[in-house]
Amino acid sequence: MILDKLCLGTVQFGLEYGINNPHGQPTEKEVFYMLDEAIEQGITIFDTAFAYGNAEQLLGDYGISNHKVQVISKLKPNLIGNNDPNTRKLVEDEIVQSLRRIKINVLDGYLLHTPTDFYNERIIDALQYCKYKGFIKSFGVSIYETKHALDVVKSKVVDYIQVPYSIFDQRLDQTEFFTLARENNVVVFGRSAFLQGLILMKEDKVPGQLSKVKEYLRQFDKIINKYNISRAEAAFLFSYTHPGIDHVVFGVDNIEQLQEDIYISRKAIDFAKCREELSQCFQTIEKSIIFPSLWTKK
Numbered sequence: 685m686i687l688d689k690l691c692l693g694t695v696q697f698g699l700e701y702g703i704n705n706p707h708g709q710p711t712e713k714e715v716f717y718m719l720d721e722a723i724e725q726g727i728t729i730f731d732t733a734f735a736y737g738n739a740e741q742l743l744g745d746y747g748i749s750n751h752k753v754q755v756i757s758k759l760k761p762n763l764i765g766n767n768d769p770n771t772r773k774l775v776e777d778e779i780v781q782s783l784r785r786i787k788i789n790v791l792d793g794y795l796l797h798t799p800t801d802f803y804n805e806r807i808i809d810a811l812q813y814c815k816y817k818g819f820i821k822s823f824g825v826s827i828y829e830t831k832h833a834l835d836v837v838k839s840k841v842v843d844y845i846q847v848p849y850s851i852f853d854q855r856l857d858q859t860e861f862f863t864l865a866r867e868n869n870v871v872v873f874g875r876s877a878f879l880q881g882l883i884l885m886k887e888d889k890v891p892g893q894l895s896k897v898k899e900y901l902r903q904f905d906k907i908i909n910k911y912n913i914s915r916a917e918a919a920f921l922f923s924y925t926h927p928g929i930d931h932v933v934f935g936v937d938n939i940e941q942l943q944e945d946i947y948i949s950r951k952a953i954d955f956a957k958c959r960e961e962l963s964q965c966f967q968t969i970e971k972s973i974i975f976p977s978l979w980t981k982k
Contacts (some may be wrong), residue, residue, distance in 0.1 A: 686726040686728060686754055687725065687726040687727050687728075687946065687949060687950075687971030688728060688729075688931075688934055689924060689929075689930070689932060689949070690727050690733050690931065690932055690934065690945075690946070690949060691727075691728070691729040691730065691756075691873060691932065691933045691934070691937075692722050692727050692729070692731065692934065692935070692942075693728050693730075693731045693732075693735070693837065693875065693891065693933045693934060693935035694730060694731060694732040694733075694736055694739040694742070694743065694935070695716075695732075695736045695737075695935055696709070696710070696740065696935045696936060696937040697709075697710060697736070697737075697738065697739045697742050698716045698732075698736040698737030698738045698740075699736055699737040699738030699739075704723075708937075709737075709937070710937055712742060712745070714722060714938070714939070715742050715746070716746050717939055718936065718942050719743075719746050719748070721939060721942055721943065722946075723751050723753065723941060725946050726751045727753075727756060727946075728752065729753065729754045729755075729756070729792075729931060730743065730748065730753060730755050730756070731756045731757075731846075731850055731873070731875075731933050732755065732756070732757050732758075732786070733757055733758035733789070733795075733797055734757065734758065734759070734760045734778065734781075734782060734797075735758065735760065735761055735797055740757060740782055740785040740786050741754065741785045741786075743785075743786045743787075744784075744785050744786045744787035744788075745787075747787070748786060748787070748788065749786075749787050749788045749789075754792035754793070754796065755786060755788060755791055755792055755793075756791065756792060756794070756844070756886070757779075757782045757786070757791055757793075757794055757795075757871075757976055758794065758795040758796070758797040758826060759775065759778055759794065759795070759796050759797055759798070759801065759807075760778055760797070761797045761798045762798050763778065763798075764801065764804065764806070764807060766804055766806075767806075768806065771804075771806035771807055771809070771810050772806070772809065772810040774810070775807060775810035775811060775813075775814060776810065776813070776814055776817075776819065779791065779794060779814050779819045779820060780819065782794075783819065786798065790818060790819060790821060791820045792820075792821050792822065793820065793821065793822045793823065793824065793843070793844050794811065794819075794820040794822070794823045794824075795813070795824050795825055795826045795844060796811075796823075796824070796825045796826065797826055799825055799826065799827045799828060799829065799832045800832075801825075802825045802832065802835070802836055802839075802842075803835075808841060811823040815916035819836040822844050822871075823842060823843060823844065823874065823875075823946055823955065824836070824842040824843055824844030824845050824846065824870070824871075824903075825842060825844075825845055825846070825855075826845075826846040826850075826875075827845065827846070827847055828848060828975065828977075830855050830859060830861070833845065833847055833856060833859075833861050834859060834860070834861055834864070837861060837864040837865045837868055837870050838864055838868070838872070840868050842870060843869075843870065843871060844870065844871045845865065845870050845871070845872055845873070845896055846873040846874075846875055846933065847872065847873070847874060847875070848874075848875055848876040848974070849874040849875070849877070849923055849926070849929065850876050850877050850878070850879050850883065850919065850922065850923065850974070851883065851904065851919055851922045851962050851966050852882075852883065852897075852900065852966055852969045852973060853876065853879070853969065853974040853980075854908035854963065854966060855974075856973055857963070857967075858967065861928075862926075862927075863928075865928065866928065870929060871930045871931070872929050872930050872931070873929075873930065873931045873932075873933050874923045874926065874929040874931070874932050874933065874982040875932075875934075875940075876933070877919050877920055877922065877923040877932060877934060878916075878919050879919075879974065879976070880976050882894070882897060882973075883904070883915060883919045884903075884915050884916060885901070885918070887901060887902075891979070893980070894972075894973060894979060895980060896970065896972075896973060897973050898926065900966065900969065900973070903965055903966075904918070904962070904965075904966075907958065907961050907965060908958060908962075909961055910958075911955075911957070911958040912956070913953065913958055916945075916948065917943060917948050917951075917953060918955075918958060918962065920932070920934070920945060920948045920949070921948065921953060921955045921959070922959060922962060924948075924949055925932065925955055925959060926954075930941075
């Protein structure tokens with residue numbers, strides 16, 4: 685059974701990542717074991733990036749090219765200035781280096797890791813040129829802010845967009861984003877369903893600077909307990925069942941997490957009523973909670 689809505693993220697493979705990760709970065713052997721399991725279970729899309737430590741290299745060393753899967757990578761953050769005359773060459777060189785590390789001939793997708801790069805016409809031209817040359821099949825943007833998301837899907841330039849979406853981050857539902865994406869044939873990848881593990885944390889483990897989230901977690905538990913659904917199931921299904929999200933990007937740092945997420949995606953859970961209640965309860969959550977980049981700035 686192909687799990688075509690799932691996209692396995694690889695940031696945990698290349699870095700110590702996540703606020704609720706006691707395992708640390710997995711070994712190469714563990715990564716290869718997880719990749720074996722993912723492919724065997726039917727996952728066919730993998731998301732990586734230059735910025736994810738040695739994640740690209742691990743995919744290459746694993747032999748990802750030997751499998752019928754799609755690989756998406758991302759441009760090095762903050763690489764190019766607004767008036768850099770060598771933009772086309774810089775972008776092409778970065779893509780070629782990613783291809784060499786992953787040991788593949790073409791990337792199915794390539795995203796801008798710095799959202800504001802989207803406004804640099806030279807970079808968009810470079811991506812279109814690389815698509816024309818056959819280095820990439822599709823390109824797009826990984827975004828954080830609602831304004832950027834709307835600008836990208838309105839542009840009729842990109843093929844892909846990757847957005848944060850979770851129970852605690854429903855900003856895009858309050859806009860025309862998903863309608864515009866569908867109208868303009870932009871494939872939507874929803875990431876951060878677990879908010880780097882924050883949604884799954886025990887209350888006594890929540891860091892002091894995020895103490896406000898404890899009350900949200902209590903409200904969360906109160907709702908899902910009525911439906912006999914776990915936090916992991918609710919968080920995963922909140923993105924997985926969204927009609928506007930084409931692919932859910934999820935990361936794991938051990939085989940048990942991978943197996944659990946695959947199991948949830950296949951398990952027949954009547955989630956509609958629970959989803960509606962969660963949607964109503966958490967429509968407006970502070971940026972200081974939903975933006976991991978702000979977690980250490982208090």
